[in-house]
Amino acid sequence: MPYTIKAPEGQGCLRLTYEGEVTSQEILDCLTKTIAMAAKTGNFKILADCRRMTGGHSKMVLEFVASVLAEKVPPAGFREAVLLPDAEERKDFAEHYERSARELGYEVRLFLEEGEALDWLLK
Template identity: 35%
Template sequence: MWRVTYHSGTGVVEAVFGGELTPEELRAAVETTIDTARRHASFLVLADCLELQGGHSLFDLYALVDFLQDSGVPSSFREALLMPGAGRDWVDGVEFWETACLNRGLAVRIFSDRDAALAWLQE
């Protein structure tokens, strides 16, 4: 399950991920997130991974990092990843996503607190 919502009051595009997502579902969610950001000219993204259970591999994530970089997101792109603490199998994947994006010059950061994540996006 996934959904993407634009919050006009904050200018934040929120992508919520839940359950197990296949590689195809994850790619569709990322594409929709980027399309929504373009449509609203706001590249501040809150990725809520609190209910995510996995379903995709590190290779799938690496391909998505390539896709994100190739999509031409502007330098104003920022993504705050909201996730619970350690202890879930997929946490390594989210940490990999953060590192791979940072290595490509994309501003991505992991948070466990929604308010802190939103504050960072608004800096």
């Protein structure tokens, strides 16, 4: 599986880690599982580590992800810090997702450094 979802004890957020090619269906599966885990734990602060993601999906899918999020999770209390992919061409995809989610009222920010991402996410 090209992603993992964890709720590390004491970290105060859910952690998604993506590896390699992540298909559109895998992105949607991850979203469904993340929403379920967030609802179960009551924690809607998410650190999405995309540094090792290399592709496999489209910008249109990322727009759809933002719209599904809007359908299932109210913006209040939701925050997502995205660690940018290493691949330069994938950064544009992350920026597209950030814009789409923010247009729907969600707090989503992009980061290069994990420490900065966690500082923002947990404040």
